[in-house]
Amino acid sequence: MPRTSIKPMLNVRKDTASEYYTLIIQVLRLRKRSVIFTPYRLRPEEFDARRGVAVNRRRTREQSDFIDTVNRYLSRQTVVLHRIVAELERTGRPFGAAEIAAAFRQRDGNRYVSTYFRHRIGVLRSEGKFGTANSLEMTLTAFLRFAAGRLYQFDEIDRGTVEAFRHYLVGEGLKPNTVNFYLCKLRAVYNRSVLDGYAPKGADPFETVCVRIEKTRKLAVDDETLRRVARAELSGDTAIARDLFLLSFYCRGMSFVDMAYLRKSDIRGGAILYRRRKTGQLFTVQVLPDTQAILDRYDDPSTPFALPILLHRNGATPTPAGPCPKRSLDEQRQYEQELYGLYQRNRVYYLGLLRTLSRHMGLENNLSFNMARHTWASRARRKGIAMSIISEGLGHTTEKTTRIYLEEMESRQIDEANKIITDFV
Numbered sequence: 001m002p003r004t005s006i007k008p009m010l011n012v013r014k015d016t017a018s019e020y021y022t023l024i025i026q027v028l029r030l031r032k033r034s035v036i037f038t039p040y041r042l043r044p045e046e047f048d049a050r051r052g053v054a055v056n057r058r059r060t061r062e063q064s065d066f067i068d069t070v071n072r073y074l075s076r077q078t079v080v081l082h083r084i085v086a087e088l089e090r091t092g093r094p095f096g097a098a099e100i101a102a103a104f105r106q107r108d109g110n111r112y113v114s115t116y117f118r119h120r121i122g123v124l125r126s127e128g129k130f131g132t133a134n135s136l137e138m139t140l141t142a143f144l145r146f147a148a149g150r151l152y153q154f155d156e157i158d159r160g161t162v163e164a165f166r167h168y169l170v171g172e173g174l175k176p177n178t179v180n181f182y183l184c185k186l187r188a189v190y191n192r193s194v195l196d197g198y199a200p201k202g203a204d205p206f207e208t209v210c211v212r213i214e215k216t217r218k219l220a221v222d223d224e225t226l227r228r229v230a231r232a233e234l235s236g237d238t239a240i241a242r243d244l245f246l247l248s249f250y251c252r253g254m255s256f257v258d259m260a261y262l263r264k265s266d267i268r269g270g271a272i273l274y275r276r277r278k279t280g281q282l283f284t285v286q287v288l289p290d291t292q293a294i295l296d297r298y299d300d301p302s303t304p305f306a307l308p309i310l311l312h313r314n315g316a317t318p319t320p321a322g323p324c325p326k327r328s329l330d331e332q333r334q335y336e337q338e339l340y341g342l343y344q345r346n347r348v349y350y351l352g353l354l355r356t357l358s359r360h361m362g363l364e365n366n367l368s369f370n371m372a373r374h375t376w377a378s379r380a381r382r383k384g385i386a387m388s389i390i391s392e393g394l395g396h397t398t399e400k401t402t403r404i405y406l407e408e409m410e411s412r413q414i415d416e417a418n419k420i421i422t423d424f425v
Contacts, residue, residue, distance in 0.1 A: 004029045008052040027097040034097035113152045130340040139185040154199035219371040220378035241353035250291045253373025260309040
């Protein structure tokens with residue numbers, strides 16, 4: 001098997017006017033040479049060519065720290081290069097110095113936070129996970145504003161950096177839950193980069209940073225409001241928005257994205273069988289008479305979807321997805337992206353209609369599809385349904401999450417009891 005030489009050295013050039021030379025890593029294999037440039041420049045007396053390490057000649061604290069940084073960098077990159085050689089050798093295919101350097105540059109690029117973020121965004125979009133990709137894109141935009149032109153590597157993301165990012169977001173006037181959203185996404189990408197070998201294993205830079213979701217305004221509506229909404233005489237798209245709100249409630253708080261992608265083939269045997277796009281959980285929901293009435297109302301033979309959400313505003317539907325030998329992978333991805341764009345636009349559209357309806361009816365809070373989910377949970381609790389059943393019905397992995405939906409209702413009951421207890425005058 002051909003031998004590979006990996007050697008740090010100075011790129012000494014006679015035409016260089018400066019006394020400093022770029023530190024490089026030379027890769028030799030099959031008598032071919034490739035060079036990897038490092039971000040460091042040294043004077044000749046600061047580098048031991050025989051051992052391939054930087055040396056401290058000035059004996060100052062600052063210089064000592066700099067030399068240590070350079071040598072740690074060389075040590076890490078040399079280990080990575082030897083690992084790449086081993087991986088390439090295991091493939092059994094011939095390769096040279098150029099292939100080693102190319103693999104290193106690709107891997108080294110992903111050591112930068114921004115590069116790896118974009119890599120993950122691309123992977124998620126190729127998998128059709130457009131919502132998660134968009135959330136990472138928003139987080140990356142916020143992080144790049146914070147970085148102000150600095151290219152952070154993952155080994156520079158420590159507790160101080162994370163805390164500085166949090167302070168920056170707070171200083172931007174973002175609400176606590178938005179700040180926590182960005183921190184959670186950054187932490188998820190960081191943890192994934194550790195698994196992929198681009199971030200160092202060891203101390204968790206998020207360990208001491210508070211990433212806690214603040215209590216949100218509770219969204220459940222009372223029974224009278226629910227009846228008023230259900231009985232309201234409406235027409236056009238406003239009636240569709242109301243029906244989607246009610247369908248979400250009838251289906252145990254089905255999310256808008258799951259209603260959007262619900263196919264007629266998912267409804268059989270008197271039940272709706274679907275997977276939550278957020279978690280991948282499989283749900284089976286009995287089709288109640290009110291549910292069936294809404295499904296029948298929007299049964300359109302020209303589309304595979306059960307509800308009129310993934311439609312252009314002119315009523316046209318995209319070409320249905322499905323097995324088709326003439327459709328390439330790129331065409332399928334383009335189709336999925338078009339569907340997701342329609343979902344995003346029409347979600348905003350129908351939420352706007354619900355807000356208009358709420359103002360017209362004089363409701364205290366604007367209706368939303370998440371409100372239907374909270375309302376189902378709160379009514380179930382009032383009817384004495386066990387917390388474990390409510391939690392399973394909502395698809396929560398723990399009852400702790402379910403309690404977030406119910407705390408306001410329980411607090412209100414305590415307040416009413418307090419009025420009775422203290423009313424002695």
